[in-house]
Each structure stands twice: as C-alpha cells, then as structure tokens.
Amino acid sequence: MVTVNGQFPGPRIVAREGDRLLIEVINNANTNITIHWHGIRQLQTGWADGPSYVTQCPIQVGQRYVYNYTIVNQRGTLLWHAHFSWLRASVYGPIIILPKRGIPYPFAKPHKEIPIIFGEWFNADPETIISQALQTGGGPKVSDAYTINGLPGPLYNCSAKDTFKIKVEAGKTYLLRLINAALNDDLFFSIANHTLIVVETDAVYVKPFEIETILITPGQTTNVLLKTKPHFPGATFLMAARPYATGLGTFDNSTVAGLLEYELPTNMSHLKSSTQKVPVFKPALPALNDTLFAAKYSSRLRSLASAQYPANVPRRVDKRFFFTTGLGTNPCPKNQTCQGPNGTKFAASINNISFSLPSTALLQSHFYGQSNGVYISDFPAKPIIPFNYTSTTPTNNTMVVNGNKVVTLPFNATVELVLQDTSILGAESHPLHLHGFNFFVVGQGFGNYDPVMDPPKFNLQDPVEKNTVGVPSGGWIAMRFQADNPGVWLMHCHYEAHMNWGLRMAWVVLDGKLPNQQLPAPPGDLPKC
Incomplete structure (x- = not known):
C-alpha cells in the first residue's frame, strides 16, 4: 500500500x-x-x-x-x-x-471545522486489480469497503473499533468539509435526524440551502453547516454514506458509517454510564439508483452571485462543442480471451474517441513545438456520426476509435460545451473533471440535448461554478468557461476505471500576447520520461 x-x-x-x-x-x-x-x-x-x-x-x-x-x-x-x-x-x-x-466567510463563523474524506478500501492490491482488468478487458474488482477518513466503521464485520467519530456540543454550528476521494463511486451522505446546510461546492460559495442528504461524485467537494440540537446530551447519531449507482456493472453495495456523539455538559457527567444505553439513530438514504434525487439535488446548486463573489458567466460564446460520453468496446487481441461484452475489451470514449496516453508528456510536446507523433489537433467538435444517444434499443456497433486527439483553443476564447451521456452499453452517470479551469453549469436535462429548445432555458444569472460535474445518466449537461489559462489541460471521467478505458481528452490553450498570458518555461527538475 x-x-x-x-x-x-x-x-x-x-x-x-x-x-x-x-x-x-x-x-x-x-x-x-x-x-x-x-x-x-x-x-x-x-x-x-x-x-x-x-x-x-x-x-x-x-x-x-x-x-x-x-x-x-x-x-x-x-x-x-x-x-x-x-x-x-x-x-x-x-x-x-x-x-x-x-x-470572513459569507455565513456565520462555525464553532469548529472538520474535514471528512470518503475513500475506498481494497483487500487486494489496487494496482494488480486494474492491471488484470486491462489485460482481460473486463470490469475491475470492486472495493471491499468505503471509508470515512480512512476508517470503515461499525457496519462492516470486525470494524467497530475502526470508526470515525465526531464529538459535538449541543447548540453549536460545525463546518463539515466533505470530499469524495473514492475511485469509482458517487456517494449519498446523511446524518441521522440532522439537517445540513450546503454553503460551498468545489471551493466556490453557493446560495445556502437546507437538505437532509447530499450527493457527491468522485473529485467533488461540498462544505455543509451542521447545527447541532440543543437537547441531546449523550446521544449518538450515525452518519452514513453509500453509493449512487446507475450503470449495469458491479459496484460495492455497502454502507460506510461514522458516529456523531453529543458530549455531556460538565454538570451532567454523572449520567455518562446511563447514556451508554441510548440507541444509535440511523439515517435513511435514497435508493441506490435514485437518479431523480441526483437531478433535483444538482439543480438546487446556485452560485452566490453577489457583489463580492460574482458569477462571471461568459455571455458571448466563441467556440461550441457537443461531446458524447459513454462506454464502448475494443476488439480482443488475437490469441487472447477477453471478458468484456461479447468477448471484447471494455473501452470508454468521448465522441467515440478513446484516448490512450502517449509515452511523453503532452505539455512538453506542445511547449517545444514537438507534437508530431504525440497528438493531433483534430478532435471532433461533435460526433462524426449522430445517432439516438439515449435510445433503449441496443446498437449493433459498440466499437470505439483509439487515438491521441486534442482540441486547440486560442487564448481567452469562451467555450460552451454540452456533455451528452450515451446508452450504447447502458446509460450511466459520469463525473467529468476539467483541469486548469472552473466552469459554469448553465443547463442540464434528461434524454437527448436539443440545440434549439434547450439553450433558451440556460441559467446565465447564477449557475453553479464547478471543476467536476456529474453528467446525468441518460441525460446531458451544458457548461461554459473561458480559456484564460495557457497550457495543456486534461478532461476526464473521475471514475478511475472509465479513465483507464479511455474516457478522457485534452484541451490545448495557446499563449496570449502579454507576458502574464503565456506559459513559462518548465522548471529544471521537471521529471523526464
């Protein structure tokens, strides 16, 4: 490890x-x-x-x-x-x-701040798991447990002593900094009998709103305020997380839990022994495939859009792109037995292009003008062959194209990108992460994106600002960003298995004219391939 x-x-x-x-x-x-x-x-x-x-x-x-x-x-x-x-x-x-x-924060100063980071635990070596999966072409083995701050909690066998605990005082406000570092799963999170106030996501303040359960994809962060009850001395509440799963593949259908423990006031310490018999309250989490909850939750996220924290949404669009995201297949190599669909190898793609990393870094190749043989700047702005992206009728052709293609953008270009889920091997949500930029999620919906009917409904006033967004299962999201950061920037699914299968691409942003608009030379200790 x-x-x-x-x-x-x-x-x-x-x-x-x-x-x-x-x-x-x-x-x-x-x-x-x-x-x-x-x-x-x-x-x-x-x-x-x-x-x-x-x-x-x-x-x-x-x-x-x-x-x-x-x-x-x-x-x-x-x-x-x-x-x-x-x-x-x-x-x-x-x-x-x-x-x-x-x-100050744009909300009341909390009594205490507590980071909570979700992860996955594998009894086997994760490197061996993914290596075997890529060789056989099948889906990788799922994790054996989820963790909260590295601990699996009391709902797994023999793990009661390995439980993350938060001790709180009654009538106080706590800031919980929630992070999903799991490899391959979105997670629901809730604390029994408590309401959470969402105040930030992906390091951007949002309009506060109350909710009992949040949804957080791998790579996303969410800050919530927890206001403790005034009359629960010595009580214990379960805080729990379990997956939101939409695909046809296997997943870790288990629940990780921690404990929220109310401290006894000094004048009640003599009651400590009797409070040990108080039952532990458990939260009710949404169904594993509750896509409607996921859509409603994400639609409630809105930028603060205040004078101090404005939502600088690009109103003028220079470049428009329509990218499909989803799973597909690659042929099985000769003299090899593959465990993917119909004897193939699993693959994943954007606009049917499955990206395989080169043997040298893209940024170095770009900076020194040596991209020949490393990447090609002809990534399609839309699917080469349009089709019914969310049809429930199985398609005959699931094969993807392998290649190192990128999109090149002039400095400061404004971009509108629509990400459309596909149902080629079953509809599935995909948490897409863009390096180097924040973006505004101006629209989302189910079914196929309609370039005529959907844009008039875009929110250009206070859309949420993100670096990672879940493309809805069987749906689409629209984002806008400004290419004001020169360099080469990866965009990929934050499900690790999907990224390994090729669901990634890169944006090359050219230098601007001014010195502060140009990428400096690499540092002297930059690693060599």
Whole structure:
C-alpha cells in the first residue's frame, strides 16, 4: 500500500488564498507516481498540475519533484491525489484554503471545522486489480469497503473499533468539509435526524440551502453547516454514506458509517454510564439508483452571485462543442480471451474517441513545438456520426476509435460545451473533471440535448461554478468557461476505471500576447520520461 508520509489518508494541506506553495514529492515507492492538486486553477503553472503524461512525465522511483504554484482567487475545500494508474486508492488528502486574513466567510463563523474524506478500501492490491482488468478487458474488482477518513466503521464485520467519530456540543454550528476521494463511486451522505446546510461546492460559495442528504461524485467537494440540537446530551447519531449507482456493472453495495456523539455538559457527567444505553439513530438514504434525487439535488446548486463573489458567466460564446460520453468496446487481441461484452475489451470514449496516453508528456510536446507523433489537433467538435444517444434499443456497433486527439483553443476564447451521456452499453452517470479551469453549469436535462429548445432555458444569472460535474445518466449537461489559462489541460471521467478505458481528452490553450498570458518555461527538475 502506497502512502504519503506514512499516513492514510495523506497529510492535510492548509493554506490561504494568495499563498505560494512549494511541495517536494520524493518517490520512495516501488512504482512511478505523480500528484494532482485537484481543483487548483494553476494559472501559468501548468507544470505543477500533475496528471501523468499530460503535464509531466511521472516521478520515477528514487526521484523527486517540487510542485510550485500559487493559489489565485480561490478559497474553500479541494483535494490532492495521485494521478498515475490506481495509486489514488490510497494516495490522497484534503486541501483547505482559508480566505485572506480579515475576510470572513459569507455565513456565520462555525464553532469548529472538520474535514471528512470518503475513500475506498481494497483487500487486494489496487494496482494488480486494474492491471488484470486491462489485460482481460473486463470490469475491475470492486472495493471491499468505503471509508470515512480512512476508517470503515461499525457496519462492516470486525470494524467497530475502526470508526470515525465526531464529538459535538449541543447548540453549536460545525463546518463539515466533505470530499469524495473514492475511485469509482458517487456517494449519498446523511446524518441521522440532522439537517445540513450546503454553503460551498468545489471551493466556490453557493446560495445556502437546507437538505437532509447530499450527493457527491468522485473529485467533488461540498462544505455543509451542521447545527447541532440543543437537547441531546449523550446521544449518538450515525452518519452514513453509500453509493449512487446507475450503470449495469458491479459496484460495492455497502454502507460506510461514522458516529456523531453529543458530549455531556460538565454538570451532567454523572449520567455518562446511563447514556451508554441510548440507541444509535440511523439515517435513511435514497435508493441506490435514485437518479431523480441526483437531478433535483444538482439543480438546487446556485452560485452566490453577489457583489463580492460574482458569477462571471461568459455571455458571448466563441467556440461550441457537443461531446458524447459513454462506454464502448475494443476488439480482443488475437490469441487472447477477453471478458468484456461479447468477448471484447471494455473501452470508454468521448465522441467515440478513446484516448490512450502517449509515452511523453503532452505539455512538453506542445511547449517545444514537438507534437508530431504525440497528438493531433483534430478532435471532433461533435460526433462524426449522430445517432439516438439515449435510445433503449441496443446498437449493433459498440466499437470505439483509439487515438491521441486534442482540441486547440486560442487564448481567452469562451467555450460552451454540452456533455451528452450515451446508452450504447447502458446509460450511466459520469463525473467529468476539467483541469486548469472552473466552469459554469448553465443547463442540464434528461434524454437527448436539443440545440434549439434547450439553450433558451440556460441559467446565465447564477449557475453553479464547478471543476467536476456529474453528467446525468441518460441525460446531458451544458457548461461554459473561458480559456484564460495557457497550457495543456486534461478532461476526464473521475471514475478511475472509465479513465483507464479511455474516457478522457485534452484541451490545448495557446499563449496570449502579454507576458502574464503565456506559459513559462518548465522548471529544471521537471521529471523526464
């Protein structure tokens, strides 16, 4: 098991908006590695973004690399994680960005702040699991448990002592910084008999709203306020998370739990022994495939859109794209038995192109003008062959095209991108993460996107601002962003299995004319392939 500084989850990074971070990563593992600072904009610091073979070659065994970047106009909760193979299963941790000194939260100051990071636990080696899956072409083995801050909790066999606990005082407000670092599953989360107030997602403040259960995809973060009850001395409540699953494949159908324990006031400490008999209250979570809940929850997220925190949605659009996302197949190699559909190998694609990483980093190739043989700038702006994307009738052709194709954008271009789920091998939600940018989710819906009827309904006033968004199962989302960050930026499904199968692509953003619009030369210690 690979860990950082011997910790699982890894160390907590706490910084302030405007801070410059220097983080030295020394690879003492027996495999190559990179670290991605998920959600950090990396303005003019693309060399520090971290995805292997995209912005850097991996840090080889025994080597080191210093990630050097500044946090610009961001505050809130993010995460860091490995971005090489399945090392993210154990190599991850929270990033907490505090506001600049003297600038308060746009909500009441909490009594205490508590990071809660969800993960997955595998009894087998995750690297072996994905290696075998890619060789056989079938779906990888699912995890054996989910975890909260590294602990599986009392609902798994023999794990009662390995339970994350929060001790709270009655009548106080707590800020819970929720992070989904799981490899392959969206998660519902709730605390029995308590209401949560959502105040932030993906390190962007939102209009507060109350809800009993939240949904969080891999790579997403959500800050919630928890107001404790005034009259529950000594009571214990279960906080639980379990998957939201939409695909036809297998998944870990289990529940991870922690405990919310109310402390006894000093003048009631003599009652401690009797309170041990108080029952533990359990939350009611939505059904495993409750797609309607998922859609309603995501539609409630709205940017704060205040004078201090405006929603700068691009109104003028320079480039429009329509991308399909979904699963497909690759032919089985000769003299090999494959375990995918009808004897094929599972694949995944965007606009039917399954992206396989090159043997050298895309950003280096772009910076030095040596892209020939590494990538081609002809990624299609829309599907080459349109079809009924969400039809329930099975298609005869599930094959994808393999290639290293990218989209090239001029500096500062405004982009509108529609992401459409496909049902080729069954409709399924896909959490899409865009590196290097935040984007505004201006529209969403079920069925096939209608380019005539749907755009007039877009929200351009206060849409939620994200870095990771769930494309609805059997539906679509529309996003807008401004390409104001030169470099090469990966966009991919944050289900690790889908990314390994090729559900990823890259945007190349060209330099602008001014010095602060150009990507600097790479650092001297940038790893070599």
